[in-house]
Amino acid sequence: MSFAPAFGGGLLIGCAVALLLLVNGRIAGVSGQFAQALGIGADYAPNALAFILGLPLGAALMGALHPSPPITISHSMPLLAAAGLLVGFGTRLGSGCTSGHGVCGMARLSSRSIAATLAFMASGALTVFVVRHLAGG
Secondary structure: OOOHHHHHHHHHHHHHHHHHHHHHOOOOOHHHHHHHHHOOOOOOOHHHHHHHHHHHHHHHHHHHHOOOOOOOOOOOHHHHHHHHHHHHHHHHHOOOOHHHHHHHHHHOOOHHHHHHHHHHHHHHHHHHHHHHHHOOO
């Protein structure tokens, strides 16, 4: 299996966030862009809407060009919805999401972003351990 697609994707993400920071002076955190696209807690910005729409459209384009194996969802929709709400709450509580802290903040050596990234990575690892090994999932 080649690492080229992952490397190319990472390179494109890095260029996109650097360009957004240079051109608009904005961090490319998805939660912040989403809030701006909807005008929630921030002024509406059409470029934020383009950014948010580009995420699923880019994924759909790549999926059409390079089909991947089928994805099976094995948990209930209420559980997934609850997990999504917890992620959204954590995003607001932590003043940013994984993309803002993990990609942009860590690149700027922000101590707050490094702490946030360590916290959500540790939480994710702990959750997987509990679900797979202690809860029998």
